[in-house]
Amino acid sequence: MQVIKVENLFKQYQLGQVSTGTISHDLNRWFHKIRGKEDPYEIITGENAREEKGTSNYIWALKDINFDVKQGEVLGIIGRNGAGKSTLLKILSKVTAPTKGTIKIRGRIASLLEVGTGFHPELTGRENIFLNGAILGMTKSEIRSKFDEIVAFSGVEKYIDTPVKRYSSGMYVRLAFAVAAHLEPEILIVDEVLAVGDAEFQKKCLGKMKDVSNQGRTVIFVSHNLVAVKSLCQRGILMERGGIAFMGSADETVEHYMKVNAAQLNPSISFEYPVDALGNELIKLKTVSVEPTNPFITDEISIHFSFWNFSEDPSIFLAFDLIDLHEEVVFGSGFKIDKGIDNLCHATCTIPGDLMNDGVYSIELYFNTSDMRLLLSLPSTVSFEIADKERSYAYFGKINGAVRPKLHWNIKPQ
Amino acid sequence: MKSSDDSWTEIIKPKRGWLDINLQEIWRYRDLIILFVRRDFVSIYKQTILGPLWLFIQPLFTTFIFYFVFNQIAKISTEGVDPILFYLSGITLWNYFSDCFSKTSNTFVANASIFGKVYFPRLTTPISIVISNLIKLGIQVILFVMIAFYQVTFNNASININSSILMLPLLILLMAIMGLGMGILFSALTTKYRDLSFLLTFGIQLLMYATPIIYPLSFTSGKLHQVLSYNPITPIIENFRYSFFGIGTFDLVGLIYSTIFSISVLFIGILFFNKVENKFMDTV
Structure with a gap:
């Protein structure tokens, strides 16, 4: 069963100073509209290519995106910065509306786009759990029933009645993620959260993501981390300049992306x-x-x-x-x-x-x-x-150091 | 595989119709509104020494200033009402309206960072502001009652409460609706035309002088009187003073006018707010 269906999705953005000349643009638009003509600013829209200086002030951040996601699927979306990944997620999570096209959704969407949204520094951890949970769409009774679980997951039991402004950044992120992780949506969007937190915490996050998909729920995972995408996702989408450059299994997509990247190298x-x-x-x-x-x-x-x-x-x-x-x-x-x-x-x-x-x-x-x-x-x-290889353990971040030798480890009981 | 169109729970479309307003969704997010109110209340006074005492200090100081400037120096009549009570009542009611108006008018700009990340019905934010100001008003009304009691007991001030005091909740509701309506209308417009926010700050100040806060409506006459009667807040203030001090007359027509105005402005406000809601992230 499909849970998301994206059809002919377009998103236009205006570059530069938005506020200048908007009244005149609006009037011009309106004037064209009442004469039954096309929007004059839509015609001159350039494509999403940051390197080339476009001639118009409007660009298509997304251009004719079509795909669907089935229930229980873990879909990875990869692509260079500015390829349109974040814009797509913003539309999916209803933060902004598309310019053209539709998205049909079955079930509740929750996103781990930015954990800790709406956290208030003056409020205690307890108060913030409720506030953040409600912002993310939970009711008070839902939060209350999961409260202990959330606190245990975050590992900040001791400080739960301390204002979060006294938290270390690690504690803050852990608490914020714990709330988001207990949303239990039908569709979960994860965007680069792996970048924050320590290795142990990353493990928890990925574990949670796996739990979600094992429960038959759908995950959309956006990352630069090809290894994580390969290990966690079944299907992949490669985005380039606001369009879908490749769609296939996660392995194929990552391979395709690496090929595109390799083409810019000169071996x-x-x-x-x-x-x-x-x-x-x-x-x-x-x-x-x-x-x-x-x-x-x-x-x-x-x-x-x-x-x-x-x-x-x-x-x-x-x-x-x-x-x-x-x-x-x-x-x-x-x-x-x-x-x-x-x-x-x-x-x-x-x-x-x-x-x-x-x-x-x-x-x-x-x-x-x-x-x-x-x-x-x-x-x-x-x-x-x-290129990095798939790993058997749960940490997918970059391993520190100029070199990464495989060394011999000797383990014997004392 | 089943994919009949009606089984989709949500469809994201580019443009929203003018009347595509989802009030049910706001009801579903009522817990969020309550938590927002709590947050506003807890956080504002948490780092201050005097805390919620500021709720008393603000209106009291303003009242004293008004007393010296307008009563002692300018000698503007208060129609026999104790001047302290006259000003305090006006300030208390006016502050509620102006707080609702000004604090909801920058909803989008002030919440851009959170609105840019998570979706929830945006109207929850201004609604919560109106409610948290209502609590503030409640506390200030208690202050007013205490001061009134003091003035009557020790300073021989006279008050004349009549049955129309029962209209007070309606008067407050009208101001809430008007403040909310005007505020969200402004907030929708300021996402595109920022200049409006400058207009608003002194606009509200000027509006106060165009409302019988520091003078009774009866103090004016002729054309000025007529213009002031068009101010939809005038009947609210006047009716309150009638029910509490017994001055002036009960103005039913004015009240109906205020009601129609409030509901219309709220309706228009919601329309514009709703229209801007899902696009504003691109312009803010």
């Missing part, structure tokens, strides 16, 4: 002849390539180098730095490479699997003489992404 660079190649009169780069092109953290990664050595030195000390997105050098490595046929030099360096953390990396090259005189340096020749 190999190659030149046929020295004349076109990067470099100087002494050193010319032939190729740098990463294999596999879309590695997972568990994969062994091979980086192939080849270059022409036109210097007098029969061998070159080639070094590279692996640089992450924050422009930090994760590590550097180098090796002496002898001249081959036609001055060509080849080498392959292997990074073992289960060493690197997930993320986007680029490679910077240094060519030195054997007595370590720098002949040439080439910044960010290639870039590639190392």
